[in-house]
Amino acid sequence: MFLSQLGPDQRDSAISQLATENFDIVVIGGGVTGVGAALDAASRGLKVALIDSQDIASGTSSRSSKLIHGGLRYLEQYDFKLVREALHERELMVSTLCPHLVKPVGFLFPLTEKFKERTYVGAGLALYDALRGFQRALPWHKHLSQKQINEIAPSLRHDIVTGAIKYFDAQVDDARHTMSVARTAARHGAIIATRVAAESLIREGKRVVGVNARDLETGKKIAIKAGATIMCAGIWSDELHEKFELKAGYGVTMSKGVHIVLPGSAIKSDAGIILKTAVSVLFLIPWGDKWIVGTTDTPYDGDRAEPYASREDVQYILDQANRVLEPKLMAEEIIGVYAGLRPLVANIKSATTTKLSREHTVDRPAPGFVSIAGGKYTTYRVMGKDAVDRAVIELRRITQDSVTEKLPLVGADGYFALEQQKERIAQESGLAVETVTHLLNRYGSLISEILELIAQEPKLAKKLDADLPYIKAEIVYAATHEGARTVDDVISRRTRLAFEAEGHGVHLADEVGALIAPVLGWSAKERKESIAAYEELVDRELAALDELLEANS
Numbered sequence: 001m002f003l004s005q006l007g008p009d010q011r012d013s014a015i016s017q018l019a020t021e022n023f024d025i026v027v028i029g030g031g032v033t034g035v036g037a038a039l040d041a042a043s044r045g046l047k048v049a050l051i052d053s054q055d056i057a058s059g060t061s062s063r064s065s066k067l068i069h070g071g072l073r074y075l076e077q078y079d080f081k082l083v084r085e086a087l088h089e090r091e092l093m094v095s096t097l098c099p100h101l102v103k104p105v106g107f108l109f110p111l112t113e114k115f116k117e118r119t120y121v122g123a124g125l126a127l128y129d130a131l132r133g134f135q136r137a138l139p140w141h142k143h144l145s146q147k148q149i150n151e152i153a154p155s156l157r158h159d160i161v162t163g164a165i166k167y168f169d170a171q172v173d174d175a176r177h178t179m180s181v182a183r184t185a186a187r188h189g190a191i192i193a194t195r196v197a198a199e200s201l202i203r204e205g206k207r208v209v210g211v212n213a214r215d216l217e218t219g220k221k222i223a224i225k226a227g228a229t230i231m232c233a234g235i236w237s238d239e240l241h242e243k244f245e246l247k248a249g250y251g252v253t254m255s256k257g258v259h260i261v262l263p264g265s266a267i268k269s270d271a272g273i274i275l276k277t278a279v280s281v282l283f284l285i286p287w288g289d290k291w292i293v294g295t296t297d298t299p300y301d302g303d304r305a306e307p308y309a310s311r312e313d314v315q316y317i318l319d320q321a322n323r324v325l326e327p328k329l330m331a332e333e334i335i336g337v338y339a340g341l342r343p344l345v346a347n348i349k350s351a352t353t354t355k356l357s358r359e360h361t362v363d364r365p366a367p368g369f370v371s372i373a374g375g376k377y378t379t380y381r382v383m384g385k386d387a388v389d390r391a392v393i394e395l396r397r398i399t400q401d402s403v404t405e406k407l408p409l410v411g412a413d414g415y416f417a418l419e420q421q422k423e424r425i426a427q428e429s430g431l432a433v434e435t436v437t438h439l440l441n442r443y444g445s446l447i448s449e450i451l452e453l454i455a456q457e458p459k460l461a462k463k464l465d466a467d468l469p470y471i472k473a474e475i476v477y478a479a480t481h482e483g484a485r486t487v488d489d490v491i492s493r494r495t496r497l498a499f500e501a502e503g504h505g506v507h508l509a510d511e512v513g514a515l516i517a518p519v520l521g522w523s524a525k526e527r528k529e530s531i532a533a534y535e536e537l538v539d540r541e542l543a544a545l546d547e548l549l550e551a552n553s
């Protein structure tokens, strides 16, 4: 039996195990694809290691639209296989794998024309619902009249929106989900270490037999020996193929997608809204008491680790949303902005990124080495399985089949029952019912570990900020159990303060630093440096938004 806890002691022992043990599989990359592969392999009974050069989910997997969806727009590209597969994954996540994290969300597809458009969109949504077969965790789509729209979404312009169709998809806190998959992999024996970068491959003749890595916290080199290496490096794939001197079967094109975050009061609607744009779609997604609006889709070739929203990106989102909203969204209302890079698998480098397939590709450019890229967040489990299915051939022995379709993530067990006991939990713990609900939706049955921290130190039950739902125990827990190593890890990914709090949560950095410093054994200098690093990151991120506000003033 293994523990799912990712904390400082676990990292220390992971680093020494990486250097001394022989693994069946080493995974490069702790985005959702990498952690999915690690979980798949570990739950087959294989000995697995996973390294990421930054934090779990610090790449694309924390910067998505956070939708677990079939991808309505892929229907227009006749990509029925991808839609069906994604809808199956959506059903699994909502009902079995992680119901505490993945929740249904309703969307309105506004119609501006009375008959033709309703027939076309209605047929598309009927097909979308039909493609999931007999699985029905989410309601069927529904046609709405203009009168109903006025009640549900008063912010939609009555002069141009003549009706709508409501359909359902699901949403997730992507970074939290990726971290939960990583913890589940650890629970099944995977060794996980962040801030460990793959630098080169260990070869015996032509065969790859492991990875030469570096612990970026100490600078120490680590030779990780493994029967097969799986690279899940997303947008870093081309760079690493080159570094590893491999002739890859695919290239990865990057496409930038930006989202803005607005207060709940900016849009009056009881459901999300999807709008067709000239190049893609724009989502207005309810996010707690806020809205996430995006995204853009533009070719990108800048810095992979820190993509920023430009003034044009933000203006584009406002313009597209404002086509149908009254009152219009204003730049001054924006609370947060984030940008992500889509890893699009491409055969022809000059192709325009919007038209490329979102399906994934598995490649085996050298004996003992498998790589995978592309796909969608929603299909991570299938991607992990496909990569491991290919990698186990390299082990040249009989191995077990994937069981992840039946394997709930940590926190999922007993969630539905706990959900019904929240009043009692609130009473016994002294927390407000809404805080218990918030905790259940982030930790599921692992809420007991948070409550234990509070029992030891009651002041951790206090909120970090009166306007936000997070309590102090969650910040400590991020470092003790969820592998957070910096102030940025906590503000940007273990919580989503980076885009939910005013000013990207910079005013909370001091307190976050103070709460995690004892867990991480920081000196006063290390604590200051971690806070300063977050402040500098925000300065760089906010530059474009400031430019836009100045231009509009």
Ligand SMILES: Cc1cc2nc3c(=O)[nH]c(=O)nc-3n(C[C@H](O)[C@H](O)[C@H](O)COP(=O)(O)OP(=O)(O)OC[C@H]3O[C@@H](n4cnc5c(N)ncnc54)[C@H](O)[C@@H]3O)c2cc1C
Residues within 6 Å of the ligand: 028, 029, 030, 031, 032, 033, 034, 051, 052, 053, 054, 055, 056, 057, 058, 059, 060, 061, 062, 063, 064, 065, 066, 067, 068, 069, 196, 197, 198, 199, 232, 233, 234, 235, 236, 240, 255, 256, 257, 258, 295, 339, 340, 341, 342, 343, 373, 374, 375, 376, 377, 378, 379
């Ligand atoms: C704007 C946007 C919106 C999206 N919306 C959705 C959506 O709503 N629904 C959906 O299903 N999909 C969505 N996607 C797609 C989805 O987010 C991605 O397909 C998915 O997150 C990719 O995950 P990944 O693990 O392949 O890559 P990543 O998450 O980028 O992981 C790659 C990892 O490799 C690590 N790495 C790099 N180099 C090294 C090295 N040398 N050593 C060790 N580690 C290394 C990186 O640090 C990184 O953590 C969206 C994408 C974008 C950009």
